[in-house]
Amino acid sequence: MFCYQCEQTAGGSGCTKVGVCGKDEDIQSLQDTLVFAVKGIAAYAYHARQLGKSDEQVDAFMHEAMFSTLTNVDFDLSRYLGLVLKAGEMNLRVMEMLNDVHVERFGSPTPATVPSGTKAGPGILITGHDLLDLYELLKQTEGKGINIYTHGEMLPAHGYPELRKFDHLVGNYGTAWQNQKTEFDAFSGPVLITTNCVMLPKDSYKDRLFTCGIVGVAGVKHIEDHDFSELIEMALSAPPLTDSEQGTLSTGFHYTAVLGLADKIVAAVKSGKIRHFFFIGGCDGAKPGRNYFTELAEKVPDDCIILTAACGKYRINARDYGDIDGIPRLLDTGQCNDCYSVIKIAVALAEAFDCGVNDLPLSLVVSWYEQKAVAILLTLLHLGVENIRLGPTLPAFITPNVLNVLVEKFAIKPTGDVDEDLAAMLKPAETA
Numbered sequence: 001m002f003c004y005q006c007e008q009t010a011g012g013s014g015c016t017k018v019g020v021c022g023k024d025e026d027i028q029s030l031q032d033t034l035v036f037a038v039k040g041i042a043a044y045a046y047h048a049r050q051l052g053k054s055d056e057q058v059d060a061f062m063h064e065a066m067f068s069t070l071t072n073v074d075f076d077l078s079r080y081l082g083l084v085l086k087a088g089e090m091n092l093r094v095m096e097m098l099n100d101v102h103v104e105r106f107g108s109p110t111p112a113t114v115p116s117g118t119k120a121g122p123g124i125l126i127t128g129h130d131l132l133d134l135y136e137l138l139k140q141t142e143g144k145g146i147n148i149y150t151h152g153e154m155l156p157a158h159g160y161p162e163l164r165k166f167d168h169l170v171g172n173y174g175t176a177w178q179n180q181k182t183e184f185d186a187f188s189g190p191v192l193i194t195t196n197c198v199m200l201p202k203d204s205y206k207d208r209l210f211t212c213g214i215v216g217v218a219g220v221k222h223i224e225d226h227d228f229s230e231l232i233e234m235a236l237s238a239p240p241l242t243d244s245e246q247g248t249l250s251t252g253f254h255y256t257a258v259l260g261l262a263d264k265i266v267a268a269v270k271s272g273k274i275r276h277f278f279f280i281g282g283c284d285g286a287k288p289g290r291n292y293f294t295e296l297a298e299k300v301p302d303d304c305i306i307l308t309a310a311c312g313k314y315r316i317n318a319r320d321y322g323d324i325d326g327i328p329r330l331l332d333t334g335q336c337n338d339c340y341s342v343i344k345i346a347v348a349l350a351e352a353f354d355c356g357v358n359d360l361p362l363s364l365v366v367s368w369y370e371q372k373a374v375a376i377l378l379t380l381l382h383l384g385v386e387n388i389r390l391g392p393t394l395p396a397f398i399t400p401n402v403l404n405v406l407v408e409k410f411a412i413k414p415t416g417d418v419d420e421d422l423a424a425m426l427k428p429a430e431t432a
């Protein structure tokens with residue numbers, strides 16, 4: 001390895017051990033964790049800033065965190081552990097800020113039943129996390145006879161009053177980001193990508209793909225300043241979509257909507273009608289092993305409620321889970337940043353039962369894939385949440401020593417066998 005600090009081969013005869021070669025692998029692991037978390041925090045801060053909000057404390061932390069990862073700044077492991085948990089705290093602040101500005105701008109989400117599939121006629125598909133891009137697209141396409149479909153992380157948009165007031169926001173098409181190649185190929189209209197979870201496109205639909213905001217793909221048209229005119233023209237001239245309805249999906253279970261049911265939920269827990277709550281969600285991915293989440297949700301007993309968020313929801317949201325005394329058994333709180341709602345719900349339940357979050361009959365099973373998932377996991381650890389199951393694999397940048405610390409401090413666990421995990425989570429001793 002070439003060391004840019006010593007300007008020679010790391011570990012060679014003149015190596016001073018002050019550069020990359022001098023780093024302890026555990027410190028390197030925590031620094032990598034920090035860098036991943038800062039990337040996730042930056043994504044949420046970017047969306048909030050687009051909507052006019054920023055937070056000086058979050059910005060200052062990002063500088064501190066990035067500076068702390070320079071070579072030989074600090075060799076103190078415990079200080080890095082503190083910084084990693086502080087990243088979780090800052091991510092909570094930024095998720096709260098993003099939640100608040102979404103609500104301020106687009107209203108408080110309420111439960112929505114969203115048709116899945118397509119309707120006959122011209123259509124545009126929009127994917128990613130940026131609700132402002134969707135809003136601008138809806139305004140510019142109003143009255144033009146074009147149907148707008150959400151994809152992936154844009155599904156929760158249907159819960160927001162100021163977005164769903166547009167009649168031509170007709171439904172959701174497709175699933176999570178890793179299925180883009182098949183799903184975009186089969187969608188005859190143009191597709192707009194608003195954030196980072198984009199796959200390099202196939203030639204078959206590359207000329208129908210558009211990017212905007214932070215995201216860009218070589219050879220794909222990038223839209224500036226929300227000028228969607230070219231996209232709209234293409235939608236009107238592309239072969240129209242056909243009627244292909246595929247049932248419905250539900251979303252919009254923002255914490256305000258769920259806490260509106262708090263009395264019912266508390267009564268159902270007290271009477272034994274609700275035995276346990278599960279959070280099953282997070283970032284989805286293409287690697288094998290993610291059927292774990294589908295199988296787990298299918299096997300969750302009928303007297304349990306499942307909360308979900310992020311694109312991991314598509315592993316579990318295609319089936320009807322029914323309800324318990326009118327409380328839907330599957331509650332989709334929204335995008336990955338809406339894990340903030342899950343935290344608010346958990347804290348409110350803990351208050352209602354006069355206990356800590358770790359004492360609730362609640363288990364968190366988190367699928368991780370990218371940087372935002374790392375930031376969210378750190379938020380949960382910052383809040384002291386224990387017994388989180390993480391899968392389908394543990395992050396490769398976590399060294400055995402760092403993992404030991406996480407296990408000792410937070411009892412974090414890798415996902416394993418579905419039946420064994422489920423049985424352990426339903427045992428009264430193992431909760432959050």
Ligand code: SF4
Binds near residue numbers: 152153177336370372
């Ligand atoms: S939940 Fe994670 S993987 Fe999924 S679209 Fe959002 S950031 Fe990407």
